[in-house]
Amino acid sequence: MEALVALAIGTLTGCGIYLMLRTRTFPVALGLTLLSYATNLFLFTTGRLVMGRPPLVGGGSVTADPLPQALVLTAIVISFAMTAFVIVLALVARVELDSDHVDGAGSP
């Protein structure tokens, strides 16, 4: 299971990096979304993998680590806010610069 999660994180990171380096705003936004999945998953893994034992009091002696979960929970919401900001910025840039190139150059 650990190998699968590690592989997933790696794939998400790699593809996120590739898309982040594209020339147009939309793929860059997608790339950032993938990168935030990867980051959230990685943060989550610092609590190690535990199956079927959520961090609830009374759910057994050994449960998943609650702290990374709490951190990731807010991180998910913040990544949404960031993605939203980036994409709206891209929209405004498209209209103002008449191009969706990340450097505002080239054809629309």
Place this chain on the structure above:
Amino acid sequence: MSLLIAVLLPFLGAPVVAGLARRSRRLAAWGAAAAALLTLAVLLPAIADGFTGATTIQRLAWIPAAGLSLSFRLDGLGLLFAALILGIGLLVILYALYYLPPRDSLGRLYAYLLLFMGSMLGVVLSGNLIQLLIFWELTSLASFLLIAYWRQRESARRGARMALAVTGGGGLALLAGCLLLGEIAGSYELSVVLEQGDLVRAHPLYLPTLVLILLGAFTKSAQFPFHFWLPHAMAAPTPVSAYLHSATMVKAGVFLLARLFPVLSGTPEWTWLVTGAGLVTLLAGAVIALFKHDFKGLLAYSTISHLGLITALFGIGTPLAAVAGVFHIINHAIFKAGLFMAAGIVDHECGTRDMRRVNGLWRFMPYTAVLAMVASAAMAGVPLFNGFLSKEMFFAEAVTAGGGLRFGWLLPVVVTIAGLFAVAYSVRFIHDVFFNGEPVDLPKTPHEPPRWMKVPVEVLVVLCLLVGIFPAQTVEPILAVAAQAVLQAPPPAHDLALWHGVSPALFMSIVALAGGVLLYALRRPLFALHQRWEGRFDARVFFELLEAGARRQAQRLIARLDTGSLQRQGAMLVVAVIVMGAGGVLGTAAPLTGTRALLPVDGASLAAAAVLVGATLGATVLHRQRLTALILVGAVGLIVVLAFVTLSAPDLALTQLAVEVVTIVLLLLALHFLPPESPSESTCGRRWRDAGLALLGGSGATALAWAVLTRPTASIGSWYLDHSLPGGGGRNVVNVILVDFRGFDTFGEITVLAVAALGIFALLERFRPQLPPGDAAGRRWDADVHPLILATFARLLLPLALLVAVFVFLRGHNLPGGGFVAGLIIAVALIVQFLANGVSWAHARLPSRTQPWLAAGLLLALATGLASWLFGRPFLTSASSHVGIPLLGEVALASAMLFDLAVCVVVVSATLLILVNLGMTHQAGQQQANR
């Protein structure tokens, strides 16, 4: 807290005076003087104590855990400097009223002067090294503002920049030195540091500490080779030159030498460095001063020379030399401030400062001439004037200190030569300006200045004479306590008398006086020689080359790093992360795989992982077809949700699911305004480069995740598990952490969310896009925008969804759920209404301008946090109890629930603010397109 108030008063007075100056100049002067007098009045009790030899120490705890407190200290040395700062400050305030032409803003000058006064008082009254440094930098800033007072003049701006660069750079060195000193001594409190002299001097880091602190002191006090900024600082108005650049601010450096004298002095390093710099400065300043044709420049170099003299005295390091140093600080402040003011009068009356043109003023202003002569005599060290006394003590110390050394005889010789030049330039100042023929082509016809402009000079000149003739009755009390504070011991026996009998010092004084007059008489060949060499050794040129070079290099570096291309910046960022990550791992012997037992793989997980990898790669490969890529990214998000479900994180799964829906809707909306496809424009090489970076980054992330996952962990998570129920009153530990244990974090995070939402709102305010009437293939948009079935079902769903949200919210403290999830569910339910029924329909029935709600949510969170203060608990402490409600059963009511409600409100309103505004833009664009 009288000392704190005294330091703050001038700062508070500055804006008041600037305001008063709008009404009348005289009022501003009264205001500034009142501020200084009030400060003096507040200080008086401490000053009275200081004269008995007592040290007033006042502390105000600031961050006790870090050992930081506001700490003030007034002892003899602080007393002396406070008296100089306030006394000369008052005279300068009076003088400036008459000096400054009516067209210049007097309010600005006074405000800056008061800023300086407060900063300088802060320096001399600080009881803590760090605090001293802060005020030290403030004096540099005030000096910058004052030098650049006539900001329309290029020379003023350049001089200000240079002064700031040199003293500011020295301030950085001083910061490093003080940090070292504080670490060695074990405290930054002066009262502790001053008693750790032996420890500091024996420490292996003594030399670097000393050098760094001396760099700070020497740059501030214009010691060679950092002296060059001071003459350029003379571009400031003359009251400023008199106040900052001769009497007080440049004394901050020697103040520091005196302050740290018990800690740092007494080693060969101290003696050589400090005495050496002092002597070179003393001699060089005196020689250059003689050749300056600008009389303000002459006084500037003379100031440098006298600062060198004081530095050399502290460098010699004997108790008697330190007494002489303190004495000369007083004397120099008095006569040099007077001289600058007299020079300012001449400048004011003649319109030029060139001594080749300003001649023979005795006929026009004999009274001013007499004042200037007295002050000059003090500067030259003529008997009966105050400068003579400290200078003779200096000569005596030079003889004593030189006595034990191999080339010790050089010391008295150098000192006598410097004294000789001092006499020569003093004679030149008086003879050239007031005698020596007729004025040449002056812009104005000079006459005596207004009565009150002369008063400050008169006060200072009278002081010169009083101290010079009756030293024991006038200056001895303050000198004794100041010297005691410098030495941190009773001062040695010293005799402030005019006549000490026939001694080497007397002989040196006679040589200097006679030689100086002779030297001035023979000046013509020397001036010719100087003219041939002038400008060849100008430190300013070197400084400007250095400055231009640094600027060029910085520009080159910026041009290379910041190309304005996001792709390039992004690639550099990725490369930097990869390099740092690899650098951290390579070369360590730790194995990649840890010892933790692994979980088994089941078929479903394998399949899900395969879908995730496949969808991610698919989205990457097909990224130019934007809709397809977006759908694939949505699939990836859903697999992540499943992963959270499997891996015991139900809260995360719920949150991620809701966020996923919102994100995809948002991106779909955005896609409407963007081209449906990306052009193929990256070159093949660029693609391979990016693929290489992606591969490196991806493998790095995999390896890192693998290394983390296979290692055992010792987490602090169990603490939260144990304390969640007793401490937070909830069984869902994740939620308890969010709203209780780490509620401050959550508060910050919902603030970020709110700021992002407001930012988007602001961006969309001006966003008026043109929508094409159809898609890229030319098909028109469907006329049935809101299908009836969808619309009807959406309306039916709304109450159910809201009920679910309430349920998820209420159970959140004990079971998966809580404010974040509930907020997202409500947001999704409302967004569905907007989507299914159209913005205008929803707009009429639902809140779409949610900024007030956003603010209300944040305020509620803040209020919940602050409420715990009412019970004397730290911010965001929660209280909890369990209440039985009929039908619902037992419900935990924690005050944290209010906080959770606030989180919920912020999440709903932020999400709606973002999406509904984008949707409304969308609708407006579509209506336009349909028309």
